[in-house]
Amino acid sequence: MKRSWRLLGLVLVAVVCLAAVVLLRPTVGHEAEMAGSIDDTQATSTAQETDTGEDGPQILVLNYHKVSDEFLSLAVAPADFDWQMRYLKEHGYHAITPDELYDALEGTGQLPDNPVLITFDDGYQDNYDNAYPILRKYGLKGTVFVVTSFLGTRKGYLTWDECREMEKNGMTVASHTVDHKSMTDLTNDQLRAELVESKKKAEAELGHEVKYMAYPTGAYNLHIAQLVREAGYKAAFTIKYGGVSRKSNIYALERVPIFHTEKTNRDFIERIHYTPQFESFGWTKH
Numbered sequence: 001m002k003r004s005w006r007l008l009g010l011v012l013v014a015v016v017c018l019a020a021v022v023l024l025r026p027t028v029g030h031e032a033e034m035a036g037s038i039d040d041t042q043a044t045s046t047a048q049e050t051d052t053g054e055d056g057p058q059i060l061v062l063n064y065h066k067v068s069d070e071f072l073s074l075a076v077a078p079a080d081f082d083w084q085m086r087y088l089k090e091h092g093y094h095a096i097t098p099d100e101l102y103d104a105l106e107g108t109g110q111l112p113d114n115p116v117l118i119t120f121d122d123g124y125q126d127n128y129d130n131a132y133p134i135l136r137k138y139g140l141k142g143t144v145f146v147v148t149s150f151l152g153t154r155k156g157y158l159t160w161d162e163c164r165e166m167e168k169n170g171m172t173v174a175s176h177t178v179d180h181k182s183m184t185d186l187t188n189d190q191l192r193a194e195l196v197e198s199k200k201k202a203e204a205e206l207g208h209e210v211k212y213m214a215y216p217t218g219a220y221n222l223h224i225a226q227l228v229r230e231a232g233y234k235a236a237f238t239i240k241y242g243g244v245s246r247k248s249n250i251y252a253l254e255r256v257p258i259f260h261t262e263k264t265n266r267d268f269i270e271r272i273h274y275t276p277q278f279e280s281f282g283w284t285k286h
């Protein structure tokens with residue numbers, strides 16, 4: 001009898017300890033990471049925490065622009081990008097393609113644990129020079145939304161040859177319109193041209209159907225979303241801050257923008273872990 005009481009006591013202590021570990025985990029995990037080490041083997045928080053039941057898990061879609069050492073908020077330094085990709089790899093995230101995301105949202109496909117869609121807007125040359133080798137180093141893949149009239153014509157932007165090479169190695173190239181004009185300022189004819197011509201051009205260059213687009217500057221409305229659908233796209237991405245779930249509008253998918261800040265990597269961790277909380281309180285960031 002005495003022994004079983006002692007056993008019960010031990011079990012209680014174990015439960016309390018476990019609860020303390022679970023409750024304190026985000027703080028402890030983040031501080032360890034801020035100390036410069038991301039080699040912590042303890043199970044820190046992952047995208048699985050974002051499971052919201054009926055609507056399925058929230059899927060993380062990251063949004064980058066440039067990966068370079070320029071002093072711009074749109075430019076994440078290659079060293080920071082490397083740190084972030086290593087963080088994803090070491091914390092069990094699996095990079096997915098937009099096709100995999102689409103199939104999962106439609107209920108026709110399965111996603112790996114902790115899925116993350118890594119996207120880049122505009123099609124900068126540094127995506128090929130700096131981001132792509134780092135993604136390959138960690139066995140990750142990304143999606144580049146290109147401004148089709150800039151490719152091969154403007155300095156600082158990708159060439160179609162580079163796009164084709166990246167696609168051969170698991171990357172996806174999709175549309176960011178022809179000219180990168182803010183879509184809410186355009187007429188219907190201009191909108192259709194931006195959507196249809198960029199799709200056609202990218203399809204001719206890449207040799208396959210282009211099914212996805214991202215709104216330049218994130219500006220969209222339901223009318224524009226309808227034109228995106230009519231142009232033959234299957235899904236479109238905004239810069240509406242949040243995670244994607246089955247309740248998301250397939251033509252207005254949420255993303256989590258990653259910027260160069262005074263503390264880029266700390267902000268990266270906070271953004272990828274706290275997306276669901278931001279959303280549940282109705283806070284959005286652009």
Ligand SMILES: [Zn+2]
Pocket residue numbers: 121122176180215216217
């Ligand atoms: Zn853009």
